[in-house]
Amino acid sequence: RKEVEQDPGPFNVPEGATVAFNCTYSNSASQSFFWYRQDCRKEPKLLMSVYSSGNEDGRFTAQLNRASQYISLLIRDSKLSDSATYLCVVRRGGSYIPTFGRGTSLIVHP
Amino acid sequence: DAGITQSPRYKITETGRQVTLMCHQTWSHSYMFWYRQDLGHGLRLIYYSAAADITDKGEVPDGYVVSRSKTENFPLTLESATRSQTSVYFCASSESPFRTGRDYGYTFGSGTRLTVV
Numbered sequence: 001r002k003e004v005e006q007d008p009g010p011f012n013v014p015e016g017a018t019v020a021f022n023c024t025y026s027n028s029a030s031q032s033f034f035w036y037r038q039d040c041r042k043e044p045k046l047l048m049s050v051y052s053s054g055n056e057d058g059r060f061t062a063q064l065n066r067a068s069q070y071i072s073l074l075i076r077d078s079k080l081s082d083s084a085t086y087l088c089v090v091r092r093g094g095s096y097i098p099t100f101g102r103g104t105s106l107i108v109h110p
Numbered sequence: 111d112a113g114i115t116q117s118p119r120y121k122i123t124e125t126g127r128q129v130t131l132m133c134h135q136t137w138s139h140s141y142m143f144w145y146r147q148d149l150g151h152g153l154r155l156i157y158y159s160a161a162a163d164i165t166d167k168g169e170v171p172d173g174y175v176v177s178r179s180k181t182e183n184f185p186l187t188l189e190s191a192t193r194s195q196t197s198v199y200f201c202a203s204s205e206s207p208f209r210t211g212r213d214y215g216y217t218f219g220s221g222t223r224l225t226v227v
Contacts, residue, residue: 032213043200043218044153087153091213096141096160096206097168098216102152 003027003099004090010105017078021104023088024070031093033064035073038085038103047073047086078108113137116201116219123191123226131186131222133201140206142184143216144168144176146197153200159184160206191226198223 006023013019025033033050048055050062050071061074071090075082088101114135123129133142144156155168157176165176173195175187184203188195199222207213 032207032215034215036215041198041221041223043221045218046215049213049215089216091207096204096208097143097155097158098204100153 004088004101006086006088006101006104008102008104010107012107012109013078015078015080015108015110017108018074018076019078019106020072020074021086021088021106022070022072023090023101023104024068025088025090025099026069027090027092028066028069029093030069030090032091032098033062033071034089034098035060035062035071036087036089036100038087040084044087044100075106078106080108080110082106083108114201114203114217114219116199116222118222119220120223121225123224125192125226126190129188129191129224131188131199131201131224133184133186133219135182135184135203135217137203137205137217138181139203139217140181140209141204142178143202143204144174144184144186145200145202146170146195147200147221148197156186156199188224191224193226196224196226 035047036044037047038044054063059076085103087103145153159165201219202216204216
């Protein structure tokens, strides 16, 4: 089983839709969690950290479920500009090396 | 300018040549990483470094060499370039979560698009 797994998609949604992605991780010692956004062949950029209590940033909500070992990203009121690949990133406790998922592709259409 | 910069942005080289990709960060981050990204593979870790003069192999180190004589620089050298090393290369840095008590994540450079012909 891969350490971090994501559904590659693509998720094809209309503008204004709500869409959610999940990311599962296999190592229960994982300590830090992030969502990154990557536009076509550009560098990944930090979208948001994921905290145990869940956190929100505008239209984006991230949640962590330690018992089931997954994190989620919810995007409300999707915009065309949200079209990108969303990468899940996990760091194990005691290690500084991140593990990246392969990403979930989102396409928002008019 | 503050940040993490990679050079060159684009490079075409011939098989067998040595080529060095540069990475410079201005934050004095402890950790630095080199990744390659190819279609169908996601980001793959080549080498990483915890501090100056401390480097270690990642997932796909063969054919690459790194050095880190100064905290801010982490060059990646392809000793004898092969076509299979055609890829997009990303450098990243992060501060130590063990030192700060908080994990701020990883910041990437803009990448170097390398073509080996």
